[in-house]
Amino acid sequence: MSSFPPNSLLRQWSGPMTTELVRTPGDFGLGQVPARLKPETVTTTVCGFCSTGCGLKVHLRDGAAVNLTADPNYPVNLGMACPKGWEALTPLAAPDRATTPLLRHPVTGALEPVSWTRAMNEFVTRLKGIQERHGAHSVACLSTGQICTEEMAFAGALFKFGMGARHSDSNTRQCMATAHVAYKQSFGFDAPPYTYADFEESDCLVFIGANPCIAHPILWQRVLRNPHQPELIVLDPRRTETAVNATLHLPLAPKSDLTLLYGLAQALIARGAVDRQFVDAHTSGFADFAQFVAEFTPERACAAAQLARADFDHCVELIATRKRVSFWWTMGVNQGHESTRTAQAIINLALLTGNIGRPGTGANSITGQCNAMGSRLFANATSLLGGRDFAKSEHRETVARLLNLPTERIPEQNSWAYDQIVDGIESGAIRGLWIIATNSSHSWIHQDRFNELVKKLDFLVVQDLYHTTETAQRADLILPAAGWGEKEGTFINSERRIGVVKKVCRAPGEALSDFNIFKLVAAAWGCSEEFREWASPEAVFQILKRLSAGQPCDFTGIRDYRHLDAAGGIQWPYAEGGDAPTEALTAGPSDSPLPTAHLRERRLFADGQFYTPDRCARFLFEQPRSVAEPTDAEFPFVLLTGRGTSAQWHTNTRTGKSAILRKLYPAECYVEIHPADALRLGIAPHTQITVSSRRANLTATAFVTPTVRPGQLFIPMHYDAVNRLTCASFDPHSRQPSYKHCAVNVLPAVTGGASPLGKRLF
Numbered sequence: 001m002s003s004f005p006p007n008s009l010l011r012q013w014s015g016p017m018t019t020e021l022v023r024t025p026g027d028f029g030l031g032q033v034p035a036r037l038k039p040e041t042v043t044t045t046v047c048g049f050c051s052t053g054c055g056l057k058v059h060l061r062d063g064a065a066v067n068l069t070a071d072p073n074y075p076v077n078l079g080m081a082c083p084k085g086w087e088a089l090t091p092l093a094a095p096d097r098a099t100t101p102l103l104r105h106p107v108t109g110a111l112e113p114v115s116w117t118r119a120m121n122e123f124v125t126r127l128k129g130i131q132e133r134h135g136a137h138s139v140a141c142l143s144t145g146q147i148c149t150e151e152m153a154f155a156g157a158l159f160k161f162g163m164g165a166r167h168s169d170s171n172t173r174q175c176m177a178t179a180h181v182a183y184k185q186s187f188g189f190d191a192p193p194y195t196y197a198d199f200e201e202s203d204c205l206v207f208i209g210a211n212p213c214i215a216h217p218i219l220w221q222r223v224l225r226n227p228h229q230p231e232l233i234v235l236d237p238r239r240t241e242t243a244v245n246a247t248l249h250l251p252l253a254p255k256s257d258l259t260l261l262y263g264l265a266q267a268l269i270a271r272g273a274v275d276r277q278f279v280d281a282h283t284s285g286f287a288d289f290a291q292f293v294a295e296f297t298p299e300r301a302c303a304a305a306q307l308a309r310a311d312f313d314h315c316v317e318l319i320a321t322r323k324r325v326s327f328w329w330t331m332g333v334n335q336g337h338e339s340t341r342t343a344q345a346i347i348n349l350a351l352l353t354g355n356i357g358r359p360g361t362g363a364n365s366i367t368g369q370c371n372a373m374g375s376r377l378f379a380n381a382t383s384l385l386g387g388r389d390f391a392k393s394e395h396r397e398t399v400a401r402l403l404n405l406p407t408e409r410i411p412e413q414n415s416w417a418y419d420q421i422v423d424g425i426e427s428g429a430i431r432g433l434w435i436i437a438t439n440s441s442h443s444w445i446h447q448d449r450f451n452e453l454v455k456k457l458d459f460l461v462v463q464d465l466y467h468t469t470e471t472a473q474r475a476d477l478i479l480p481a482a483g484w485g486e487k488e489g490t491f492i493n494s495e496r497r498i499g500v501v502k503k504v505c506r507a508p509g510e511a512l513s514d515f516n517i518f519k520l521v522a523a524a525w526g527c528s529e530e531f532r533e534w535a536s537p538e539a540v541f542q543i544l545k546r547l548s549a550g551q552p553c554d555f556t557g558i559r560d561y562r563h564l565d566a567a568g569g570i571q572w573p574y575a576e577g578g579d580a581p582t583e584a585l586t587a588g589p590s591d592s593p594l595p596t597a598h599l600r601e602r603r604l605f606a607d608g609q610f611y612t613p614d615r616c617a618r619f620l621f622e623q624p625r626s627v628a629e630p631t632d633a634e635f636p637f638v639l640l641t642g643r644g645t646s647a648q649w650h651t652n653t654r655t656g657k658s659a660i661l662r663k664l665y666p667a668e669c670y671v672e673i674h675p676a677d678a679l680r681l682g683i684a685p686h687t688q689i690t691v692s693s694r695r696a697n698l699t700a701t702a703f704v705t706p707t708v709r710p711g712q713l714f715i716p717m718h719y720d721a722v723n724r725l726t727c728a729s730f731d732p733h734s735r736q737p738s739y740k741h742c743a744v745n746v747l748p749a750v751t752g753g754a755s756p757l758g759k760r761l762f
């Protein structure tokens with residue numbers, strides 16, 4: 001530790017501000033000279049909440065952000081932003097920001113401010129001590145899809161190649177693991193094929209377990225710009241905001257998707273809607289699939305999904321007859337007990353009808369967090385850097401060569417998944433845990449068990465913007481992080497677009513960017529020599545380019561941040577020597593009049609060549625299975641959970657800090673319950689009710705509404721008690737938690753009374 005000079009590093013790293021990143025349009029591509037900072041000027045950045053990745057203009061005074069507006073020139077959002085985007089600067093100024101490291105006092109148990117030197121000293125001594133006593137893999141890491149790609153790559157490389165540990169996963173497991181595995185198995189690589197122009201080019205959009213009106217409002221705006229009078233089919237048990245706008249809403253029974261989708265495939269095959277030419281040339285396994293789905297008759301599908309036969313037939317008719325059908329799925333699919341096969345059942349529909357690779361088509365998973373796509377490719381958690389495989393020796397050798405590291409530094413086995421890490425705490429295999437930019441104590445499934453288990457840890461480090469999160473409050477050491485807007489790097493959005501985020505504010509107190517925290521850790525751990533090249537986010541971007549070379553996600557054609565900025569972000573793949581992103585890259589003909597933004601778009605598989613060894617996409621399927629916790633007499637309701645409003649973000653640590661956003665959603669937890677159930681149980685609107693599962697119960701306000709069907713309840717995930725109820729069950733292939741199904745009961749609360757707000761919620 002003696003050679004470790006945090007204070008000088010701190011001084012060096014806390015600046016400079018955004019000056020070198022503020023440019024006038026004349027700068028772009030014309031040399032590298034930064035514009036002089038004017039008293040009032042504007043820079044661009046990408047939003048740090050959802051995976052839409054909207055472009056924002058940040059208005060600066062004296063180099064610091066004073067306001068922001070939606071960027072009309074960014075090809076993603078075309079001048080629009082949702083409430084979270086407009087309010088993105090507010091959470092940075094919250095009074096509960098962590099401004100110094102905080103260490104739990106061994107006697108009083110209080111979290112007390114300490115210097116970075118002390119914090120790093122504790123970090124290293126405690127975690128190294130655990131490794132010495134219990135082995136290198138007894139320390140685990142849970143990270144995130146919400147920091148920059150350069151930061152997550154640094155975290156993953158440092159943790160595995162520097163600290164010698166193996167088990168790291170992230171909140172992307174809760175979110176995108178299913179899409180990741182489904183694509184990898186079906187297409188040979190984790191590659192969402194679409195571009196956002198497809199929302200406007202489709203003549204039939206099928207949304208499955210997705211509520212973009214709330215969760216991806218700007219993508220929904222893109223749907224509304226569609227000039228083709230498209231059919232909008234929504235498969236969601238709830239009559240969501242999106243379902244209300246559908247031309248056909250199929251309110252399927254929760255978790256009946258797989259049977260229904262197989263039934264749709266059977267019916268499409270039976271009516272001759274198969275694109276034989278495409279299937280023969282570009283897919284494998286169709287004959288087996290057709291045989292497998294033969295038993296999924298319309299009667300069986302409708303019975304399982306509790307749908308009217310006429311609606312089923314109408315859906316088949318639309319998919320069969322429309323020319324450009326696109327399938328979009330999100331958490332209603334990914335968060336299920338058989339989610340990987342369900343996602344692949346969607347992929348199968350696109351393949352068999354030849355709806356892929358053309359404008360307005362595709363089997364399209366919409367991503368969740370701002371950089372979930374970055375974490376899928378570069379977090380070095382469950383996949384080796386660049387979408388590679390830890391278990392393949394040639395992949396390990398390539399990465400070792402590119403990083404100038406001995407191959408032995410790279411673990412030969414994959415990490416445990418999130419749930420296995422949690423089980424590892426229970427068994428005593430995991431003794432130290434480093435949690436970065438995720439609030440597990442609120443968001444993990446069967447929360448009470450998680451929160452009991454973390455008490456068993458010898459050392460828990462939490463790296464967050466706020467010291468008040470449910471997880472930070474349980475930490476032994478809190479590392480104060482700079483947030484979006486206070487650091488630079490890149491994000492990759494849902495359509496594979498790499499965009500630049502910039503430092504437009506100074507982080508409060510001694511908070512450091514995650515990137516600089518990893519630098520401090522590397523120095524304190526004694527492995528900074530191995531990470532000498534990882535000097536700045538932009539230096540790491542060059543390393544990432546190298547790691548992408550020759551992979552499907554190759555982006556070696558991007559020069560640097562400046563290039564990305566000038567181009568309005570660039571979608572991968574964009575290999576060196578490839579077409580310039582400002583040229584027309586849309587595959588296939590299009591008859592729609594398009595804005596210039598369209599010229600900056602690209603989709604995959606126009607040539608029908610997939611990333612599997614035989615270049616064919618695979619039909620993958622499996623018999624449906626029953627849910628982990630079916631309803632019964634004691635717990636007769638299905639609990640659904642998900643996003644509540646466009647103004648709430650996950651565990652609300654950020655959105656809860658904005659007075660404007662707080663006006664846009666109910667302060668207290670509420671439960672959607674059908675009027676027939678409310679009447680039967682004597683539950684009056686806006687009174688308190690108790691919802692109980694086998695694990696816990698919570699009290700919330702009854703929102704009596706026919707959005708849910710009888711026998712179903714819905715509670716938004718943003719209220720912390722929700723995951724006290726959920727049942728820890730997982731898809732066997734992706735190990736993603738099944739957040740959207742557990743058995744519960746509901747009763748008027750013992751205490752009764754009106755809403756704690758004393759007013760109507762809606």
Ligand SMILES: Nc1nc2c(c(=O)[nH]1)N[C@H]1C(S)=C(S)[C@@H](COP(=O)(O)OP(=O)(O)OC[C@H]3O[C@@H](n4cnc5c(=O)[nH]c(N)nc54)[C@H](O)[C@@H]3O)O[C@H]1N2
Pocket residue numbers: 050051175208209210211212214215216235236237238240253254255256257330331332333367368369640641642643644645646647648649650740
């Ligand atoms: N405002 C806001 N936006 C967000 C987020 C946020 O927290 N707040 N989070 C972001 C993230 S990380 C993600 S992953 C996305 C999530 O985006 P979405 O997946 O669109 O949002 P959810 O509400 O979780 O789930 C979507 C729908 O799945 C339905 N569903 C439940 N069970 C089933 C089922 O068995 N089958 C089918 N077909 N549908 C079912 C639910 O009723 C719900 O309407 O949103 C992103 N955007």
Ligand SMILES: Nc1nc2c(c(=O)[nH]1)N[C@H]1C(S)=C(S)[C@@H](COP(=O)(O)OP(=O)(O)OC[C@H]3O[C@@H](n4cnc5c(=O)[nH]c(N)nc54)[C@H](O)[C@@H]3O)O[C@H]1N2
Pocket residue numbers: 144146147171172174175331335368369436437438439440442443444463464465466469481482483484514641642643649650651652653654717722723726739740
């Ligand atoms: N019941 C139920 N549970 C769910 C879901 C559901 O639908 N239903 N959805 C799941 C899904 S899809 C997701 S993605 C997860 C999300 O679950 P979480 O990841 O736990 O949710 P967030 O509130 O986004 O937590 C991010 C944390 O990182 C901090 N943070 C933000 N930016 C930075 C940064 O730059 N650096 C650092 N160090 N910290 C930062 C924030 O303050 C916050 O504490 O929840 C899952 N849980």
Ligand code: SF4
Pocket residue numbers: 047048049050051052053054077080081082083084085086216217218219
């Ligand atoms: S839609 Fe997503 S990316 Fe766009 S402004 Fe809203 S939160 Fe930000």
Ligand SMILES: [Mo]
Pocket residue numbers: 174175176368369
């Ligand atoms: Mo997510």
